[in-house]
Amino acid sequence: MDLNFTTEELAFRAEIRQWVAANLPADISHKVHNALRLNKDDLQRWAKILGKQGWHGWAWPKQFGGPGWNAVQRHLFEEECALAGAPRVVPFGPVMVAPVIMAFGSPEQQQRHLPGIMSGEVWWSQGYSEPGSGSDLASVKCKAERRGDKYIVNGQKTWTTLGQYGDWIFCLVRTDSSGKPQTGISFLLIDMKSPGVTVRPIIMLDGEHEVNEVFFDNVEVPAENLVGEENKGWTYAKYLLAHERTNIADVNRGKRELERLKRIAKAEGVYEDARFRDQIALLEVDIVALEMMVLRVLSAEKAGRQSLDVAGLLKIRGSEIQQRYSELMMLAAGPYALPFIQEAMEAGWQGDQALSSLWPRGSTHCAPLASHYFNYRKTTIYGGSNEVQRNIVAQTVLG
Amino acid sequence: MDFDFTEDQESLRDAVRRFVDKDYGFEHRRATVRAGGFSQANWEGLAGLGLMGLAVPEAHGGMGFGAIDAMVVMEELGRGIVLEPYAQAALIAPAVLQHAGAEVQAAWLPRIAAGEVLVVLAHQERSARYRLDQMATLAEGQVLTGAKSLVPAGAHADAFIVPARTAAGIALYLVERGAAGVGTRPYLLQDGSAAAELSLDKAPATLLVPAPQGLAVLELAADIGIAAQAAEAVGAMDKLVAITAEYLNTRKQFGVAISSFQALRHRMADVKMQLELARSMSYYASLKLGEPAEARRRALSQAKLQLCQSTRYVGQQCTQLHGGIGVTDEYISSHYFKRLTAMEMQWGDSLHHLGEVSARMQDQAGVFA
Numbered sequence: 050m051d052l053n054f055t056t057e058e059l060a061f062r063a064e065i066r067q068w069v070a071a072n073l074p075a076d077i078s079h080k081v082h083n084a085l086r087l088n089k090d091d092l093q094r095w096a097k098i099l100g101k102q103g104w105h106g107w108a109w110p111k112q113f114g115g116p117g118w119n120a121v122q123r124h125l126f127e128e129e130c131a132l133a134g135a136p137r138v139v140p141f142g143p144v145m146v147a148p149v150i151m152a153f154g155s156p157e158q159q160q161r162h163l164p165g166i167m168s169g170e171v172w173w174s175q176g177y178s179e180p181g182s183g184s185d186l187a188s189v190k191c192k193a194e195r196r197g198d199k200y201i202v203n204g205q206k207t208w209t210t211l212g213q214y215g216d217w218i219f220c221l222v223r224t225d226s227s228g229k230p231q232t233g234i235s236f237l238l239i240d241m242k243s244p245g246v247t248v249r250p251i252i253m254l255d256g257e258h259e260v261n262e263v264f265f266d267n268v269e270v271p272a273e274n275l276v277g278e279e280n281k282g283w284t285y286a287k288y289l290l291a292h293e294r295t296n297i298a299d300v301n302r303g304k305r306e307l308e309r310l311k312r313i314a315k316a317e318g319v320y321e322d323a324r325f326r327d328q329i330a331l332l333e334v335d336i337v338a339l340e341m342m343v344l345r346v347l348s349a350e351k352a353g354r355q356s357l358d359v360a361g362l363l364k365i366r367g368s369e370i371q372q373r374y375s376e377l378m379m380l381a382a383g384p385y386a387l388p389f390i391q392e393a394m395e396a397g398w399q400g401d402q403a404l405s406s407l408w409p410r411g412s413t414h415c416a417p418l419a420s421h422y423f424n425y426r427k428t429t430i431y432g433g434s435n436e437v438q439r440n441i442v443a444q445t446v447l448g
Numbered sequence: 449m450d451f452d453f454t455e456d457q458e459s460l461r462d463a464v465r466r467f468v469d470k471d472y473g474f475e476h477r478r479a480t481v482r483a484g485g486f487s488q489a490n491w492e493g494l495a496g497l498g499l500m501g502l503a504v505p506e507a508h509g510g511m512g513f514g515a516i517d518a519m520v521v522m523e524e525l526g527r528g529i530v531l532e533p534y535a536q537a538a539l540i541a542p543a544v545l546q547h548a549g550a551e552v553q554a555a556w557l558p559r560i561a562a563g564e565v566l567v568v569l570a571h572q573e574r575s576a577r578y579r580l581d582q583m584a585t586l587a588e589g590q591v592l593t594g595a596k597s598l599v600p601a602g603a604h605a606d607a608f609i610v611p612a613r614t615a616a617g618i619a620l621y622l623v624e625r626g627a628a629g630v631g632t633r634p635y636l637l638q639d640g641s642a643a644a645e646l647s648l649d650k651a652p653a654t655l656l657v658p659a660p661q662g663l664a665v666l667e668l669a670a671d672i673g674i675a676a677q678a679a680e681a682v683g684a685m686d687k688l689v690a691i692t693a694e695y696l697n698t699r700k701q702f703g704v705a706i707s708s709f710q711a712l713r714h715r716m717a718d719v720k721m722q723l724e725l726a727r728s729m730s731y732y733a734s735l736k737l738g739e740p741a742e743a744r745r746r747a748l749s750q751a752k753l754q755l756c757q758s759t760r761y762v763g764q765q766c767t768q769l770h771g772g773i774g775v776t777d778e779y780i781s782s783h784y785f786k787r788l789t790a791m792e793m794q795w796g797d798s799l800h801h802l803g804e805v806s807a808r809m810q811d812q813a814g815v816f817a
Contacts, residue, residue, distance in 0.1 A: 050450060050451055050452065050453060050516045050731065050734075050735065051449060051450045051735075052449060052731075052732075052735040052736075052815070053449065054449050055449075058449070121449060304812075304813060304814045304817075307813050308811060308812060308813075311809075311811060323806070326806050326809070327802050327803075327806050329806075329809065330802055330805040330806035330809055331753075331802065333750070333805065333809060333813045334729075334750045334753050334754055334805060336813060336814065337729070337732065337750055337813065337814060337815055338725045338728050338729050338732075338754050339725075340814055340815045341728035341729060341731060341732050341815060342724060342725065342728045344449060344451070344815065345451050345728060345731070347449070348449055348450055348451040348452070349451070351449075351450075352450075352452060359724045359728075362720070362721050362724055365717075365721065366721065366725070436714070438717075439713070439714045439717035439718070440710070440713065440714075440717075442717035442720055442721070443713035443714065443716050443717045443720075445720070446689065446693050446716050446717070446719075446720050447693050447696060447697060447707045447713060447716055448697065448707075
C-alpha cells in the first residue's frame, strides 16, 4: 500500500499542468474560478483546444484516436484541468456516447462520429429521460417504428442538458412494447437538424436556461443510425452508466470549490468565526475522505478490477458535497446572497450603472451564490437520484 | 499509488483472523470481561503469533514491520473486539522507546518483542481532557509525583510510560509497576476492557525522552494510537455491519424478511457509506504516519474526526436496525456498539478533533495538500 504517485505519474502530472497553464484561456478560467456563466463559445473553445491535442476524448483508447491513458493518468488529467479552472467537459459526446459507439457501433458509425466528437466540432446531447420516466429509465415511451430503411420517431425527451446547442442526440427509444420494459429499447443516433425535431427551453429555479424538452414528430432516422442490435439498447445504456464512476464524484472540482469557499468566507468575515469555520472544517474532512475513496477505486481499476463496491457510493457522497459547499458559500454571504440580479452571472459585471444605487456596495461577488445553491439541488436528483443510488448500495450489502 | 495488500500482509491477516475466530469467540470474551477485562492466556495467545515484536526493530529481536502491517493486525483484532491493549503494548510503547537512550532500548525492546513484558502509556489526567500538553504530574530529579487515569490494563502492566512536567517542559519517563510509591486501582470500562488509576508518590523513574522533546514524542504516540484505533474501528464496524445484514435477512415481520423494507435498506446504505468513509480515512491515517509532525497531526485529526462520526453512526444505527435484541447484553451487537462508543472518547472525540482540523486548515486541502 502506497499513497504516493510514481515518478512517472508525477512527471505526467507536471506535463499536463504545464500544458493546461499554456493553453487554457484566462477569460474562461476566470469565469470558472468565480462560478460565472459559461456560454456556448466558452465551452466549445475549450473543447476544440483539447480536441486539437487529442484530449477531448481523454479516456479513449489509442485505437480510436485517444491518448490511451490508464485510470490514474485520467484522474490526474481531470484534476489538473479542474484545479486550473477549466470548464467541465460537456460529457455527452466524449464521455457518454463515444464509448458506446466504440463498444457496440459499426465501423462506419465509428468513422463517421468519433472524429467530430474528439475534435469538439460536433455537439452531442443526451436523450434518455422522458416526462414520467425519472429514475425509472426502462419506462421510456418515445417510439421508433421501422419502415423500410428508416425509423420513424415519435415522442418526447426531457431534461436535455444544453440541448439548445445540440447537433446530434443519442436516444433510448421504444422499438418493442410486447415484453419486459428493458427488452424493447433501442439506442438510436439522431441528427437534431432533422425535420420534426423541436427543442423547447425549460427555465430552472435559478432563472437559467440549462435544460430542454426535445420533441420528435414523425422524425425520419436512417436505420444505419441504430447502434448495435435492435431491442438491445438497455444493455448499451447500462454500459454507458457504468462507464462513468469516479468522474461523477467530481472530487477535483470539490477541492477547487473548497478553496473558493474559504476565499468567500474570508471576504465576508466569517472565516474567523469558530462556528462557521468548523462547518468548513467538516466539509474539508468530507472532501479528503471522498478523495481517498476515489483513489481506492482508481487503484483497483489500475490493477484491472472494476467491481469495488465503493464505486456506487461516490455519486451519493460527491453530490452531497457539491450541495454542501454551495450552501456554505451562500450562507457565508448571508443577507447579501439574496438580491437576484441575473446579469451578475456575466464576467466583468460590477453592478450595472443603472442598478448601482440599488446594489449593495462591495457585494458583487455575492450575487451568484444563491443561484448556485438553487441550481445544485439538481445534483442529488440527476444521474439516478440518490435514493435510487441507495437502493443499489443496499443491494451490495443485503443482496 | 496502490491500495493493495502484499501477500505477506494477507498471510498476517489470516493468522490473526484464525486466532480471533478460534480462540476469541463471544462466550470466551464474555468470560474475560467477567474476569476483569484482561486475560493472561489471551495475551500469551497473541504473543504466540509473534505479534508483540511487530513494530520492534530487528536489531532488538522484533520484526521491524511498518504502519500498514500494524493496520492489518488492528483490523482483525477489531473484528473480534479483542479486549487486550495490543496497540498500546506492541505499537505505541516500542515507538516511544525508540526515542530513548540505547541502554533503555536494549533493556526493554527485546523483552517487549518476546512478549515477556507489558508496557503501556499512562498519559490521561483528570483535568486534561484530550489535551496532551496539560498535566499536573511533576518530575523532580528522577522521581515522579502525580496521578494518571484510564491506564489500559494498568493492574497487569509491568511498566508505564509516563509524561510529566519539568522546569524545561514535558518529559517522558518509564515507571515500573513494582517500584516504590506506585499504586494501581483497577476498574472495568464500559466496553469490558481493563483500566486502572495510577498513583505516583515520589516514584523512581527512568528518563526516556527529555523535556521539551517529550511532548513531540507523546504527540507521535497519540497519532500512532489514532491510526491503530482507526483500523480497529474499521474491523469492528465491518463485522457489525455483516452481523446486522445477516439479521435483517433472517428476521421476519409482517410475513417477510425485514431486509425487504426500503426504509431499512436505505439506512443500511448510509451505514455502508460511513463504513467505507472510515476505511478510506483509516488507510489515510496509517499512510500519513510518516509525514513531518505538522502534516501528520493535521491528517490524523482529519482521520479521527471521520472515525468518530462513523463509529457513532454505525454503532447507533446497527443497534436500531436490530430492534429490541440490539439493546440486550446477551446479543453480540451491543458489545460492538459499546466498543465503538468507547473509541470515540479515546484519543480525542469529534469535537476535539474538529477544533484541531479547524485550527490547522490551510488555503488548499486534499489528500496531497
